[in-house]
Amino acid sequence: MIGIDMDASISNPQIWLIGIIVFFLAYNYLTKESWKRLPPGPPSLPLIGSLPFLGSSDIREPLRKLANKYGDVFTIYLGSRRVVVLDGYDVIHDAFVKNAKVFSGRPNIFTIKIITGGYGIVSTEGEFCREQRRYALHILRDFGVGRSKLEGRMLEEITFFIQEMEKNTDKPLYPQAIIQKSVANVIASVTFGKRMNYEDPIFTKFMETFNRNFRVIGSSGFINIFPFVRYLPGDLFHIKQLQRDYDYLISEYQRIIDEHKKAAKEGKQDDDFISVYLKKIEEEKNVEDSSFTEKQLVCLCNDLFSAGTETSSTTLEWAILFMSLNSDTQARVHAEIDDVLGNDALPSMHHRIQLPFTEATILETQRLGNIVPLGVPHAVTEDVYFRDYFIPKGTMIIPNLYSVHIHPELWPEPEKFKPERFLDSDGNIDQKELIPFSVGKRQCLGEGMAKMELFLYFTSMMQHFNFKLAPGCPAPNMKGLLGLTNTPEPFHVLVEKRNSK
Numbered sequence: 056m057i058g059i060d061m062d063a064s065i066s067n068p069q070i071w072l073i074g075i076i077v078f079f080l081a082y083n084y085l086t087k088e089s090w091k092r093l094p095p096g097p098p099s100l101p102l103i104g105s106l107p108f109l110g111s112s113d114i115r116e117p118l119r120k121l122a123n124k125y126g127d128v129f130t131i132y133l134g135s136r137r138v139v140v141l142d143g144y145d146v147i148h149d150a151f152v153k154n155a156k157v158f159s160g161r162p163n164i165f166t167i168k169i170i171t172g173g174y175g176i177v178s179t180e181g182e183f184c185r186e187q188r189r190y191a192l193h194i195l196r197d198f199g200v201g202r203s204k205l206e207g208r209m210l211e212e213i214t215f216f217i218q219e220m221e222k223n224t225d226k227p228l229y230p231q232a233i234i235q236k237s238v239a240n241v242i243a244s245v246t247f248g249k250r251m252n253y254e255d256p257i258f259t260k261f262m263e264t265f266n267r268n269f270r271v272i273g274s275s276g277f278i279n280i281f282p283f284v285r286y287l288p289g290d291l292f293h294i295k296q297l298q299r300d301y302d303y304l305i306s307e308y309q310r311i312i313d314e315h316k317k318a319a320k321e322g323k324q325d326d327d328f329i330s331v332y333l334k335k336i337e338e339e340k341n342v343e344d345s346s347f348t349e350k351q352l353v354c355l356c357n358d359l360f361s362a363g364t365e366t367s368s369t370t371l372e373w374a375i376l377f378m379s380l381n382s383d384t385q386a387r388v389h390a391e392i393d394d395v396l397g398n399d400a401l402p403s404m405h406h407r408i409q410l411p412f413t414e415a416t417i418l419e420t421q422r423l424g425n426i427v428p429l430g431v432p433h434a435v436t437e438d439v440y441f442r443d444y445f446i447p448k449g450t451m452i453i454p455n456l457y458s459v460h461i462h463p464e465l466w467p468e469p470e471k472f473k474p475e476r477f478l479d480s481d482g483n484i485d486q487k488e489l490i491p492f493s494v495g496k497r498q499c500l501g502e503g504m505a506k507m508e509l510f511l512y513f514t515s516m517m518q519h520f521n522f523k524l525a526p527g528c529p530a531p532n533m534k535g536l537l538g539l540t541n542t543p544e545p546f547h548v549l550v551e552k553r554n555s556k
């Protein structure tokens with residue numbers, strides 16, 4: 056008969072070891088959040104998480120496939136970071152609008168933290184962010200979003216833009232730089248109170264640095280998943296470059312803020328974001344722990360430039376590309392604009408209602424261009440049960456706006472460019488479930504300004520020019536290049552001056 060010698064077992068180190076392992080496994084199992092039913096998802100491997108299931112660089116289609124398999128709320132792991140992806144309009148709306156209080160946080164992202172230091176709006180959360188967001192919106196509204204003051208400044212910039220395009224007619228043009236400088240000038244005019252000459256070397260250096268910064272952040276997924284790479288010698292992952300470029304941009308904002316302070320001391324009143332904000336800092340100087348500081352103003356300037364330049368200019372680039380490839384649509388837009396504006400009246404926002412097809416073409420550009428396809432990541436600010444799943448506090452949330460904009464039930468033949476889909480049977484605009492600016496409490500702060508910009512720029516461009524692909528230049532791959540935004544692959548167009556009517 057086989058008996059158990061208890062004394063021998065207690066002193067046997069192997070049995071102790073097995074006991075400890077069993078204890079830890081059991082502890083891990085019992086305390087693991089998964090028993091609380093985290094949203095399902097693909098397996099997660101040590102260190103790399105779900106990366107093998109996300110394709111090489113463009114994760115849009117892999118995310119769609121995962122949604123087909125796991126449903127409209129699913130979990131992936133970027134390295135060891137847990138991320139919940141929301142797929143489709145209903146679930147994004149449920150989270151960001153109906154559960155806005157919990158879903159309006161921002162995740163802690165290494166590259167963003169090293170450059171912003173926790174200031175600004177885009178990457179902050181909580182009461183600090185709410186107060187700053189409210190005040191920034193107040194300035195923008197007061198300043199003229201939806202009113203003629205901003206429209207006047209924009210139209211002035213558009214005049215320079217049209218002149219610049221005219222210099223480039225009848226030869227192959229890659230329009231990215233001209234559009235971007237002009238759109239950056241709109242932000243400069245709102246923020247600094249002045250536009251800059253396109254050839255100005257300071258402006259050129261600023262935009263080059265800004266673009267490099269944007270590109271590095273756009274491709275910094277690897278650094279954010281494996282932040283320890285910052286300790287490697289050299290600068291293989293461009294982290295030092297990122298910091299250097301950011302310091303340069305900050306010094307430029309600071310220089311302009313100092314000029315404003317000097318002007319204010321001399322009694323000169325400026326009518327721009329910086330001037331209004333500086334007055335607020337002065338008003339709050341005796342308020343303990345006021346969130347209105349110069350450091351915050353500097354970061355706000357950067358937020359407005361970062362969030363407001365690339366997005367609008369990329370949308371306009373897509374618009375030119377779609378027009379070049381869809382001559383029937385282009386002809387219909389031309390005809391509508393000719394009827395309402397002729398060839399020299401300046402467009403204004405009150406023309407929007409008379410130009411429904413033009414408006415529908417802009418909406419279709421936003422849908423198919425999918426400029427910010429994965430939105431800006433949110434985070435849940437507390438543990439939450441959502442659609443029967445448990446999502447722990449701090450989890451990063453990705454709203455897959457791309458999934459909304461290519462959903463075949465919402466948009467039949469979603470891959471085709473068809474502005475008519477936004478017109479109802481009476482020919483009026485029906486925006487349907489288009490959400491390029493996201494939804495909820497963190498919805499784009501510049502939406503009003505962006506809509507004005509897209510309408511005035513697009514209408515003016517179409518009033519003056521006809522676009523077609525430059526001979527010998529093939530159409531680019533229409534999926535675009537995914538970074539922070541989805542930009543068209545480089546393309547060359549022929550810009551032809553129109554003589555309408």
Ligand code: HEM
Nearest residue numbers: 176177362363366367427431492493497498499500501505
């Ligand atoms: C076509 C142009 C634009 C598009 C497609 C766009 C899209 C977006 C999206 C998707 C978000 C993320 C919202 C979220 O977190 O749920 C966002 C945030 C933001 N946008 Fe825009 N945007 C555009 C233009 C602008 C402009 C012109 C400005 C500046 C005046 C601006 C300023 C901001 C800011 C400050 C945020 C952060 C808001 C926050 O964190 O609370 N955007 N935008």
